Amino acid sequence: MSSLLDRKFCVAPMMQYTDMHDRYLLRLISKKIFLYTEMISTGSLIYGKCYDQLEFNNEEHPVGVQLGGSDINDLIECSKKCEQYGYDEINLNVGCPSDRVQKGKFGACLMLEPHLVSECLSNMQNAVKIPVSIKCRLGIDNHESYEFLHNFISIVKNSGTNIFIIHARNGILNGLSPRQNRNIPPLKYEYVYKLKKDFPELEIIINGGIKNLDDSKNHLDKVDGVMIGRAAYDNPFMLKDIEPMFYDIKSQTNSKKEILNLYLEYVEEKIDQGHNLSRMMKHLFGLSRGDKYAKSFRIKILEIIKNNSIKEHKKELEELLVY
Ligand SMILES: Cc1cc2nc3c(=O)[nH]c(=O)nc-3n(C[C@H](O)[C@H](O)[C@H](O)COP(=O)(O)O)c2cc1C
Structure with missing residues (x-):
């Protein structure tokens, strides 16, 4: 077909x-x-x-x-x-x-x-x-x-x-x-x-x-x-x-920080629907690939999973991305 x-x-x-x-x-x-x-x-x-x-x-x-x-x-x-x-x-x-x-x-x-x-x-x-x-x-x-x-x-x-x-x-x-x-x-x-x-x-x-x-x-x-x-x-x-x-289309994706924030909004919505935080957050590991603070970014994600603390640590996570 x-x-x-x-x-x-x-x-x-x-x-x-x-x-x-x-x-x-x-x-x-x-x-x-x-x-x-x-x-x-x-x-x-x-x-x-x-x-x-x-x-x-x-x-x-x-x-x-x-x-x-x-x-x-x-x-x-x-x-x-x-x-x-x-x-x-x-x-x-x-x-x-x-x-x-x-x-x-x-x-x-x-x-x-x-x-x-x-x-x-x-x-x-x-x-x-x-x-x-x-x-x-x-x-x-x-x-x-x-x-x-x-x-x-x-x-x-x-x-x-x-x-x-x-x-x-x-x-x-x-x-x-x-x-x-x-x-x-x-x-x-x-x-x-x-x-x-x-x-x-x-x-x-x-x-x-x-x-x-x-x-x-x-x-x-x-x-x-x-x-x-x-x-x-x-x-x-x-x-x-x-x-x-x-x-030949301009990318609509401006920055990693923007992607991170949009994805975290999604995660917060999905948690309320009963989805698993760890499963959702681990997909973010690769977003910091090649960045100066990639390792700290990944550690922060693990911390967020452990403490179920997106709201509290959102800003810190964002700051670990370079752009
Ligand atoms: C963790 C993992 C799980 C995979 N699961 C599937 C799968 O469910 N179905 C499938 O057709 N291939 C699966 N693959 C194979 C990939 O679709 C792909 O054919 C393979 O990784 C080679 O492509 P890559 O070198 O770009 O990774 C999997 C690969 C990985 C790494």
Whole structure:
């Protein structure tokens, strides 16, 4: 399904990181980025009745939800639910290498089952009007050739899905932890560039190891979009340059202090609704990245969490940011 949404810059789905609060913070910094939820398994939605995992803020749009699963009926049910909640896109996770996920027969192990992935995606797409996308790896274990990836995409694209987010590394299912799987298998960006050449009709978004907007610029000469994960979390303020650098729009984000104050207003509101202070505040750690008082800023945040004292320490926290 073709889509008018702009995915030139995406922030990667990251469990325990890109929750609704982090996404709210990121949206304060850039209006243009495309956001994704953490992976939500169909099992926890349907059988755990954890539909509150789907909660998000209106300000987050455009935002996609990432599902993990491989049971077609469950994926259909969850896709419908996600559309009702108001998400802009549904993404299927075919990249997570964790043991738990493998046992559930979803995530990266599905790279070996392109026909099943294709069936899942076409059923999901038939169930909803919003676009359905996939996030996958280059291959898994010793399936390392470009031909393997080419074959996977050739089959999966028959589902009608044309948005492919590719983490440019193999997944290693036995022997490496999820964390190691994000660092040890070598990045092969050239495979992703070649995919775009071989399938120009597909929207190809490259992911893995992208550190900053200058690197992004180089990738964008060859593919349709970039997805940044850890670098965006560790230093969210770098996203403020997306508008001026890539859209010729003056950034609306003036200073870190302004972002901090807007976010703290949000946190105070959410505390009243029963959200967890620590979960919300930890997303601020990266805001002081590179600043003179970065360490003191982080210590002050911990103090605020411990004493539940935003009001009392707001000003001090602001003063620890350089601008
Ligand atoms: C803490 C953490 C949690 C992650 N959780 C998910 C997830 O839920 N779904 C997913 O597709 N990828 C997940 N990833 C992988 C990222 O989306 C991304 O593919 C990977 O970090 C490589 O991009 P980067 O080098 O820009 O961080 C996670 C990564 C991290 C660091």
